[in-house]
Structures are given as C-alpha cells and as structure tokens.
Amino acid sequence: MAWSRFLVTGAAGFIGASLVRRLLERGGDVTLFLQEATDPWRLKEILPQVRVVKGDVADPAAAAKAVAASAPDAVYHLAAHGAYESQKDADRILRTNLMGTWAMLEACSSSSVRLFVHAGSSSEYGFKKEPMRESDLLQPNSVYAVGKAAATHLCGHLATRSKFAIVTLRLFSVYGPWEEPTRLVPTILRRCLQNQPLEMVPRETARDFIFVDDILDAFLRWDGLAALSGEVLNLGTGRQTMMGEFVDAALELTGSKSDVKWGAMAPRIWDTFTWVSDATKAREKLGWQAAHALRDGLRKTLDWRRSRGKDGP
Numbered sequence: 001m002a003w004s005r006f007l008v009t010g011a012a013g014f015i016g017a018s019l020v021r022r023l024l025e026r027g028g029d030v031t032l033f034l035q036e037a038t039d040p041w042r043l044k045e046i047l048p049q050v051r052v053v054k055g056d057v058a059d060p061a062a063a064a065k066a067v068a069a070s071a072p073d074a075v076y077h078l079a080a081h082g083a084y085e086s087q088k089d090a091d092r093i094l095r096t097n098l099m100g101t102w103a104m105l106e107a108c109s110s111s112s113v114r115l116f117v118h119a120g121s122s123s124e125y126g127f128k129k130e131p132m133r134e135s136d137l138l139q140p141n142s143v144y145a146v147g148k149a150a151a152t153h154l155c156g157h158l159a160t161r162s163k164f165a166i167v168t169l170r171l172f173s174v175y176g177p178w179e180e181p182t183r184l185v186p187t188i189l190r191r192c193l194q195n196q197p198l199e200m201v202p203r204e205t206a207r208d209f210i211f212v213d214d215i216l217d218a219f220l221r222w223d224g225l226a227a228l229s230g231e232v233l234n235l236g237t238g239r240q241t242m243m244g245e246f247v248d249a250a251l252e253l254t255g256s257k258s259d260v261k262w263g264a265m266a267p268r269i270w271d272t273f274t275w276v277s278d279a280t281k282a283r284e285k286l287g288w289q290a291a292h293a294l295r296d297g298l299r300k301t302l303d304w305r306r307s308r309g310k311d312g313p
Contacts (some may be wrong), residue, residue: 001114003222005029007070009057009104010078014179015119015171015212017042019076022216024049031070033057033079042178057100063107074115074222077104082144083121084180085268090143097147098154105158105166113164115226116155117219120170122208122236122277123270124149131278134170134232142269152232159230167225169218172236172277176212176297177304185209188247189302192256199264203244206275208236211297214290224286236277237290249295253302 006023010016011032023030024046031051034040038054040047053069055062057079067075079100082093101118108116125132126139140146152168159166175185191198218225218235247260282288292300 003028003073003115005031005070005072006074006076007031007033007066007072008076008078009033009066009100010080010119012038012040012043013078013080014042014176015174015215016076016078017178018176018212019078019216019219020050021046022220026220029070031066031072033063033066035079058095058103060103060106063100063103067104067107067111067113071111072113074117075104075108075113076117076119076219077101078119080119080121080144080148082142082147084182087144093143094147094150097144098150101151101154105155105162108164109162115222116162116164116166117225118151118155118166118168120152120168120232121145121148122170122172122234122275124152124170127272127274129274131238131276132234132236133278134234134281156230156232162229165226165229167228167230168232169215170232170234171215172208172210172234173275174210174212174215176301179212179301185298185301188250189254189298189305192250192254192258193305195257198247198258198260200247200260200262201243201265201267201271203242203247203262204273205243205267205271206240206273207243207246208239208276209241209246209294209297210235210237210290211292211300213297213300214292217291218282218286218288221286221288224288228285231281231285233282233286233288234277234279235282235288235290236279238277238279240274240276241294246294249298253295253298 081096
C-alpha cells in the first residue's frame with residue numbers, strides 16, 4: 001500500500017522543515033500543523049505546496065482538526081518545547097511534549113493513520129558512562145527530558161493496543177541546513193567564517209553529532225517503521241565526538257583564524273564527557289545507519305550556507 005499523505009507537527013522547526021522538503025520531493029501530499037504564533041521562516045519557499053492547519057498541538061479539538069484535514073497515512077510528531085536553553089516554562093514544556101503527544105495520538109485513534117512517528121530525545125537517558133542503549137534505565141535530568149521520556153513511555157504503552165504503528169525515534173545531536181542560528185553548530189560555523197573568537201566549554205565535552213539527512217533517511221523508511229510498533233530506536237552515529245575534535249574540523253573546513261578559548265564558557269546542565277548512542281538496534285531492525293562522517297556533514301552544511309549568499313541562514 002502506497003504512502004502518500006503526511007501530517008507533520010513541529011514542521012516550522014529545523015528537522016520538521018527539512019522533513020517537509022523531503023516529503024515533497026517524494027511527491028507527498030503534506031499537511032503542516034503549526035502553532036498560531038509560529039514564524040515559518042524556514043517554510044516560506046514551500047508554503048504554496050503544502051496544506052496548513054493552525055492550532056495548539058495539545059488542544060484535542062485542534063489536533064482532531066489537523067488529522068481530519070490531512071487524512072494522513074503517516075503522522076510525524078516533531079512538536080516540542082524546552083530543547084533550547086531559553087525555553088524554561090515548565091508548564092509549556094510538559095503541555096507540549098506530553099499532552100501534545102497524547103492529543104495527537106487520541107486524534108489518530110479514530111482515523112485511517114497507519115504510522116505515528118514520535119521524535120524522542122537522547123536527553124531522556126540522562127548521564128551514562130557507556131553508549132546509550134534503548135534498554136537502559138531512563139534518568140532524565142531536566143523538565144524537558146522528563147516530558148520527552150514520559151511521551152516515549154506513553155507511545156510504548158498505547159502501541160500495545162493501537163490499530164496503527166507507533167514508533168519513537170530517539171534523536172542525538174542533529175545538525176545541518178536550517179538549524180536554529182543560535183545553536184552550537186551554526187554559531188561556531190558563523191564565528192569561524194568571521195574569524196571571531198570561540199568561547200567554549202572544555203575540549204573533552206562530548207556529543208554524538210548526526211547530520212540531518214541521515215535522520216531523514218530513517219524517517220522515510222515507512223514500511224520498516226510500520227513493522228516496529230512499540231519500539232524505540234536510537235538515531236545517532238554511534239561515534240562520540242569531543243568538542244575539541246568538532247572545533248578543529250570547523251576551523252579547518254572554514255580556513256578560520258578564530259582564537260579558541262577552551263573552558264571560557266561554563267558547562268550547561270546537559271554537558272558531559274560521555275554522550276554517544278548505541279545504534280545497533282536501528283541497524284538490525286530498520287537496516288539504517290548514519291552515512292555521514294562529521295566532516296562530510298559540516299562540509300555540506302557550509303555549502304548550504306554559502307549557497308544562500310551570506311554567513312547566516
């Protein structure tokens with residue numbers, strides 16, 4: 001059975017907007033479920049090609065309206081709040097991340113949806129000393145992480161009795177074109193291109209950086225995902241990158257003369273010296289693995305920035 005109609009929540013965000021473009025390239029009939037106050041700057045070029053429904057993702061009536069208007073084969077639930085340091089409203093974080101997931105799942109329960117993809121977060125794990133596995137005990141250490149972990153548990157519970165497949169794809173440190181300009185990778189690249197100083201956390205701070213195109217490759221494996229209802233899959237490279245290695249790559253690719261001041265920035269609550277996925281399950285069950293090494297992804301991100309004719313997005 002063909003996959004042709006799609007509903008995307010959080011479509012104005014970095015990953016959401018990138019996903020919408022890929023769905024359109026595949027000939028999909030795409031509906032965006034956007035908050036009223038959303039600035040769709042990433043979507044301006046493609047808005048004429050999509051259907052837009054506006055409303056609060058946690059409002060059951062609005063969620064039902066979006067599902068009814070799109071009659072989707074698959075729903076991509078990417079709407080979230082709290083992933084950025086400036087997003088500290090705990091009520092909104094929990095309402096969006098947990099109650100928004102509940103409202104969307106309930107709206108889908110009386111529809112013809114065949115697949116519900118929930119975007120999880122590696123922050124659900126909390127701090128670990130080994131590669132993070134889907135079977136690990138979740139130990140979230142922020143309200144955002146608690147909300148995302150609760151939504152993942154909700155998806156797993158409802159999958160046991162749902163007529164449609166529900167899968168959580170747990171994302172690690174995604175970067176690439178259209179990322180929020182204030183986030184780490186765009187900020188470092190911009191400052192490197194302008195030869196500005198880089199004030200950094202310690203060199204040993206760790207990430208599992210994954211290029212957005214690799215994430216989208218997993219998102220678009222509809223048949224494979226539909227066969228994995230109730231599962232959680234890590235989407236990471238399985239390779240830990242220290243911040244020193246990342247900055248060295250950025251300096252080399254940009255030819256920058258930026259002065260790097262290691263330790264000048266105080267560590268954030270999520271900073272740690274071990275942060276890496278075990279992506280074995282996604283490889284074995286979905287046939288997926290990341291295709292881009294860090295330098296390849298950074299090079300493509302730089303090419304995209306330059307294609308837009310300016311240093312910023």
